[in-house]
Amino acid sequence: IHEPPLPSNSLSVNKESSLSVNKESLQKQIDELSTFSDSPAPSVTRILYSEKDVMARRFVKNLMGLSGLSVREDAVGNIFGRWEGYEPELAAVLSGSHVDAIPYSGKYDGVVGVLGAIEAINVLKRSGFKPKKSLEVIMFTSEEPTRFGISCLGSRLLAGSEALVKALKQTVDNHNISFLDAARSAGYAKDQEDLTSVFLEEDSYSAFVELHIEQGPILEEESISIGIVTAIAAPASIKVEFKGNGGHAGAVLMPNRNDAGLAAAELALAVEKHVLDSGSIDTVGTVGIMELHPGAINSIPSKAHLQIDTRDIDESRRNIVIDKIRQSASTISENRGVQLSEFEIVNQDPPALSEDSVIKAMESASKELNLTHKKMISRAYHDSLFMARKSPMGMIFIPCYKGYSHKPEEYSSIEDIANGVRVLALTLAKLSLS
Amino acid sequence: IHEPPLPSNSLSVNKESSLSVNKESLQKQIDELSTFSDSPAPSVTRILYSEKDVMARRFVKNLMGLSGLSVREDAVGNIFGRWEGYEPELAAVLSGSHVDAIPYSGKYDGVVGVLGAIEAINVLKRSGFKPKKSLEVIMFTSEEPTRFGISCLGSRLLAGSEALVKALKQTVDNHNISFLDAARSAGYAKDQEDLTSVFLEEDSYSAFVELHIEQGPILEEESISIGIVTAIAAPASIKVEFKGNGGHAGAVLMPNRNDAGLAAAELALAVEKHVLDSGSIDTVGTVGIMELHPGAINSIPSKAHLQIDTRDIDESRRNIVIDKIRQSASTISENRGVQLSEFEIVNQDPPALSEDSVIKAMESASKELNLTHKKMISRAYHDSLFMARKSPMGMIFIPCYKGYSHKPEEYSSIEDIANGVRVLALTLAKLSLS
Numbered sequence: 001i002h003e004p005p006l007p008s009n010s011l012s013v014n015k016e017s018s019l020s021v022n023k024e025s026l027q028k029q030i031d032e033l034s035t036f037s038d039s040p041a042p043s044v045t046r047i048l049y050s051e052k053d054v055m056a057r058r059f060v061k062n063l064m065g066l067s068g069l070s071v072r073e074d075a076v077g078n079i080f081g082r083w084e085g086y087e088p089e090l091a092a093v094l095s096g097s098h099v100d101a102i103p104y105s106g107k108y109d110g111v112v113g114v115l116g117a118i119e120a121i122n123v124l125k126r127s128g129f130k131p132k133k134s135l136e137v138i139m140f141t142s143e144e145p146t147r148f149g150i151s152c153l154g155s156r157l158l159a160g161s162e163a164l165v166k167a168l169k170q171t172v173d174n175h176n177i178s179f180l181d182a183a184r185s186a187g188y189a190k191d192q193e194d195l196t197s198v199f200l201e202e203d204s205y206s207a208f209v210e211l212h213i214e215q216g217p218i219l220e221e222e223s224i225s226i227g228i229v230t231a232i233a234a235p236a237s238i239k240v241e242f243k244g245n246g247g248h249a250g251a252v253l254m255p256n257r258n259d260a261g262l263a264a265a266e267l268a269l270a271v272e273k274h275v276l277d278s279g280s281i282d283t284v285g286t287v288g289i290m291e292l293h294p295g296a297i298n299s300i301p302s303k304a305h306l307q308i309d310t311r312d313i314d315e316s317r318r319n320i321v322i323d324k325i326r327q328s329a330s331t332i333s334e335n336r337g338v339q340l341s342e343f344e345i346v347n348q349d350p351p352a353l354s355e356d357s358v359i360k361a362m363e364s365a366s367k368e369l370n371l372t373h374k375k376m377i378s379r380a381y382h383d384s385l386f387m388a389r390k391s392p393m394g395m396i397f398i399p400c401y402k403g404y405s406h407k408p409e410e411y412s413s414i415e416d417i418a419n420g421v422r423v424l425a426l427t428l429a430k431l432s433l434s
Numbered sequence: 435i436h437e438p439p440l441p442s443n444s445l446s447v448n449k450e451s452s453l454s455v456n457k458e459s460l461q462k463q464i465d466e467l468s469t470f471s472d473s474p475a476p477s478v479t480r481i482l483y484s485e486k487d488v489m490a491r492r493f494v495k496n497l498m499g500l501s502g503l504s505v506r507e508d509a510v511g512n513i514f515g516r517w518e519g520y521e522p523e524l525a526a527v528l529s530g531s532h533v534d535a536i537p538y539s540g541k542y543d544g545v546v547g548v549l550g551a552i553e554a555i556n557v558l559k560r561s562g563f564k565p566k567k568s569l570e571v572i573m574f575t576s577e578e579p580t581r582f583g584i585s586c587l588g589s590r591l592l593a594g595s596e597a598l599v600k601a602l603k604q605t606v607d608n609h610n611i612s613f614l615d616a617a618r619s620a621g622y623a624k625d626q627e628d629l630t631s632v633f634l635e636e637d638s639y640s641a642f643v644e645l646h647i648e649q650g651p652i653l654e655e656e657s658i659s660i661g662i663v664t665a666i667a668a669p670a671s672i673k674v675e676f677k678g679n680g681g682h683a684g685a686v687l688m689p690n691r692n693d694a695g696l697a698a699a700e701l702a703l704a705v706e707k708h709v710l711d712s713g714s715i716d717t718v719g720t721v722g723i724m725e726l727h728p729g730a731i732n733s734i735p736s737k738a739h740l741q742i743d744t745r746d747i748d749e750s751r752r753n754i755v756i757d758k759i760r761q762s763a764s765t766i767s768e769n770r771g772v773q774l775s776e777f778e779i780v781n782q783d784p785p786a787l788s789e790d791s792v793i794k795a796m797e798s799a800s801k802e803l804n805l806t807h808k809k810m811i812s813r814a815y816h817d818s819l820f821m822a823r824k825s826p827m828g829m830i831f832i833p834c835y836k837g838y839s840h841k842p843e844e845y846s847s848i849e850d851i852a853n854g855v856r857v858l859a860l861t862l863a864k865l866s867l868s
C-alpha cells in the first residue's frame with residue numbers, strides 16, 4: 001500500500017537551486033501577521049486567546065490550507081497542519097513555533113518558525129519532493145507566559161504534564177478570567193473536554209525541528225548564517241509577594257514603616273548579585289515584573305509582587321541561584337519586618353539536549369546549501385525544551401539585529417530568514433526520508 | 435443694613451450642652467459616602483471626576499442644601515456652601531476638606547473635614563447661633579494626586595497658581611484623557627471658561643480651618659482628643675524615568691544589560707538612605723509608584739517610572755534630600771548605562787504655619803469644651819497648606835486608629851469625630867464673631 005518513491009523523491013532536493021524560497025510572499029505574511037496586535041506598530045502585542053490572537057490563528061490555518069496541509073486543532077489550540085507521507089504509518093517529522101507576542105515586542109520571535117515551516121513545506125512541494133514520513137507544521141499555544149503566567153503552555157501539555165492539567169482548572173488571568181473561559185471564548189476547551197486529550201502519544205513524532213531567530217548577538221557578530229542548537233538552557237521562574245502595613249507617606253515616620261516596595265527593590269538587586277556571583281557568563285536572572293500596591297505617590301507600598309526569571313545551561317548552578325534568592329527573600333522580610341506572603345517556584349525545568357541525528361541532519365543541510373554555520377546553546381527557551389521530552393529535537397537559529405528580541409526593534413533580514421527556511425526544508429526532507 | 439445680633443449670638447455657644455452633634459446621622463453620612471467607591475468595601479477608591487466622584491459631589495451638595503447653605507461651584511469643581519452672616523461684607527470664615535480617595539484607601543481621610551464642617555454648621559444652627567462674618571463650607575477638588583499627578587489641585591488654584599493654570603491645559607491622565615475633558619465630563623471647565631476664575635481674591639476669607647484625622651499615632655497613644663496644628667510639613671514630589679535597551683531575559687547576558695528596573699530599585703533604596711541620613715525623625719521619603727515596562731517576566735525592563743514623595747518640617751533639610759536623590763539618580767544612570775530620561779520635581783512646596791489668632795480660637799474652644807488637646811505638627815499635607823497663602827489658617831486633628839491612613843483599616847470613632855466637630859463649631863463661632 002506504499003506509494004512508490006518517485007524519482008523526484010531522491011536527494012535531488014539537495015541541489016541548491018531546487019530549494020527556492022518565495023521571499024516576497026514570506027515577508028508579506030510576516031508583515032501582515034504583525035498587524036494583528038494590541039499595541040501600535042512597530043511594536044507587537046498578541047496575547048493568548050485575545051481577539052488579535054484569534055485573528056492570527058485564522059491567518060495561520062488559512063496559510064496551512066493554501067499549502068495543502070490538513071489542519072487540526074487540539075483542546076487548547078495547538079494547531080497542526082499535515083502533509084501525509086507515502087509511509088503514513090511512520091512517526092511524522094514535526095516543525096513549528098509560536099505566534100503569541102509579549103506586550104510591546106517584535107514581529108519575528110516565534111513567527112519565523114511558524115510561517116517559515118509552512119514556507120519550507122511550499123519549498124519542498126515546489127521542488128517536487130514527496131515525503132516518506134509525513135511532515136507536520138505546528139503552531140504552539142502560548143509559548144509566552146503573558147496572560148496566565150505559564151510559558152510554553154501548549155508544548156508542556158503536549159509533553160504530558162498532569163500537573164499542568166490540574167493547575168489549568170484553577171488558573172485565572174489578571175482580570176480574574178479563568179483559563180478555561182478564555183479558551184472557550186476562542187473556541188477551544190469545549191464542554192467536558194479533557195485537557196489530557198492534548199497529551200501526545202509516545203512516538204508520535206520521529207523528530208521535531210524549530211526554526212527561530214537567535215535572540216542573541218553571536219551569529220550577526222560573527223557573520224554566520226545558521227546556528228545549530230545543541231542544548232537549551234534550563235529556565236526557572238519564581239513569584240514573590242511581600243506584605244507590609246502601608247500607610248500615609250507623610251504621616252508614618254521612617255522607623256515605624258515596613259515598606260513592601262523597598263523589600264521588593266532589595267530583592268531585585270539581590271537577584272542580580274546572586275546571578276553575578278555564579279561566576280559564569282551563562283547564568284542570567286531578571287526581575288521583569290515588580291508591582292506595588294496601592295501604587296499611589298503618597299502611600300507607602302503595602303504589597304509588592306515580583307516575578308523572577310533565572311536560567312543557566314547548568315541546572316545545578318541555576319538551582320543554587322534559586323536557593324540564594326529564597327534566602328534573600330526571607331532575610332529581607334525579617335530585616336524589614338515585612339511578611340514574605342508568597343514564594344512560589346512556578347517552574348524549574350531541566351535543560352534539554354538536541355538529538356545527534358537531528359543535529360547531523362541540520363549540519364549536512366547547512367553544508368549542502370553552502371551556508372556558514374556553528375553549533376551553539378540556546379539561552380532563551382522554546383517549545384523545543386518540552387517537545388524534547390516526547391521526540392528527538394533540534395533547533396535552527398538565524399541571525400537577528402544586535403541580538404534584540406522582545407522589543408519593537410527586533411529584526412531579521414528576509415535573506416537570513418530565507419536561509420533558515422532552506423536549511424529547515426532540507427533538514428525536514430532528510431528526516432522524512434531517514 | 436446689618437441684622438442686629440440676637441441674644442443667642444453671644445458666646446452662649448460656649449456652653450458644652452448647647453453644642454450637640456448628631457452622631458448617628460453623621461456616621462450614617464460617612465458610611466453612605468464610602469459606598470461611592472470603585473473598590474470593594476471596606477476599601478474606598480474615589481478618583482477625580484469619575485462617576486463615583488460625581489455621585490459623591492451630588493451627595494455633598496445635597497447635604498449643604500439641607501443645612502440651608504447656598505451652594506456654588508467654581509470652574510474645577512471646588513464646592514462652596516455659604517451661611518450668610520449679619521455683616522455679609524466682612525471676609526467670611528471658611529472650613530472644609532476633600533472627599534477624593536486614593537485607590538484602596540479608607541473612608542475618613544478628608545471626609546471627616548467636609549461632612550464634619552457641614553455638621554458643625556448644623557450644630558451652630560441648632561444652638562441658635564447667628565454668624566457675624568459669614569460661614570462657608572468648602573469641598574476641595576482633588577486633594578489627592580491620583581489621577582493627574584497633582585495634589586491639592588483645587589486649593590493650589592484657589593491660592594492663585596498661574597503655573598498650574600498653564601500646566602492643566604496640557605495635563606493628561608494615564609489613559610491620555612486630558613484634565614479639561616475629564617473636568618467637562620463631570621460638568622466643569624465649560625467652553626472658554628478661564629481657570630484663573632478659580633483664583634481667590636485677596637482677603638476673601640478672614641480664616642480657614644480644616645478638621646482632619648491625624649493620620650499619625652500620637653493622639654491615640656497619648657489619649658488626647660484634639661490636636662491643634664501649628665505647622666504643616668513641607669512636601670515635595672518627584673517623577674523619575676530610566677530607559678535602557680530591554681531585551682530577552684534569557685538571551686541577553688548580564689554584562690550586556692542596562693536594566694531600567696534595577697536602576698529604579700537602586701534609586702528607591704537610595705531615597706530611603708538619604709532620608710535616614712538626614713538624622714531627623716521628621717524627614718520622610720517614599721517611593722509609592724514604581725512601574726516597569728514592558729512588565730513581562732521574560733523581558734528585561736526597558737523603562738522604569740518612579741514617583742517619589744519627600745517631606746520635612748524643615749524645608750532646607752528636605753531640599754538637601756532632594757539634591758541627594760538627584761545625584762543618586764544621575765550616578766545610578768551612569769553606573770548602569772541607563773538613560774535618566776526624566777527627573778522632574780513636580781512640586782516643592784514650603785511648609786505653612788498656622789495663624790496665631792486661629793490657634794488661639796482652637797485652643798480656647800478645646801478648653802471650653804473640656805477636651806484634652808495638644809499642639810502638634812502635621813506631617814501629612816492638606817489643602818490648608820495652600821489656603822495658608824490666601825488666608826489665616828489652622829487645623830484641628832482628631833485621633834485615628836493606630837495612625838492608619840490611606841488604607842482600608844483607617845478608622846476614627848464617632849465620639850472622636852464628634853469632639854472634633856464641636857471644637858470646629860465653636861472655633862468657627864469665635865472666628866465669625868471676632
Ligand SMILES: [Mn+2]
Binds near residue numbers: 109144406
Ligand atoms: Mn519570546
Ligand SMILES: [Mn+2]
Binds near residue numbers: 382
Ligand atoms: Mn519565541
Ligand SMILES: [Mn+2]
Binds near residue numbers: 543578840
Ligand atoms: Mn489623603
Ligand SMILES: [Mn+2]
Binds near residue numbers: 532543544577646816
Ligand atoms: Mn486628607
